[in-house]
Amino acid sequence: MAEEEHPKALSDVLDHLESAAHGDSVTVEEVVQKLGHKSFAALMLIFSLISTSPASAIPGITATVAVIVFILVVQMILGRKCVWLPQFITRRHMSTKKLCKGISWLRKPVQFVERFLKERLTFLLHRPWLYLPLVLILALTLFMPFMEVVPTSGSIASAVIALFAAGLLMRDGALVVLSFVVLAALPVAVWYFGFSG
Incomplete structure (x- = not known):
């Protein structure tokens, strides 16, 4: 049920994403092709990191x-071996400039975290x-589209998903537990950052 591939350094995932960035924009399908159709955790990690970054x-x-x-997550729960995404998602374009800016921003924190x-x-x-974590992440994604109206809340939710995905990718159960803790604190964090002051 865990990620089928051997663990990769998190920075390697960023390298793969960066290599997919060319021209003015990159499609979701190109990202999937670069990371592989069996890389559920890597894909979950990279897209959640994108949503966490600038x-x-x-x-x-x-x-x-x-x-x-x-x-x-639905496909992971069902035990699928290969990733499937609908065309309205795979055809979506992302700005290469903004994507590369996000990758550059993520380099240092990712390199710091992977040492531990x-x-x-x-x-x-x-x-x-x-x-249990898969079901909780599934529930979290249902609220994320509405979080765009609350500043930073979407990034916080994406960070929780990134922690969980990194735990799967690196086979670090302690990081999965940490994602639980952060997820439990998420409603408080969203309220504080979104509505305080």
């Missing part, structure tokens, strides 16, 4: 990421333990 300034990106992650990641608590990455 690339989230791309109009509608939070809602698009929510739809992509929703579809990926390692294989541990791997039983949490298999059935039935994996069902």
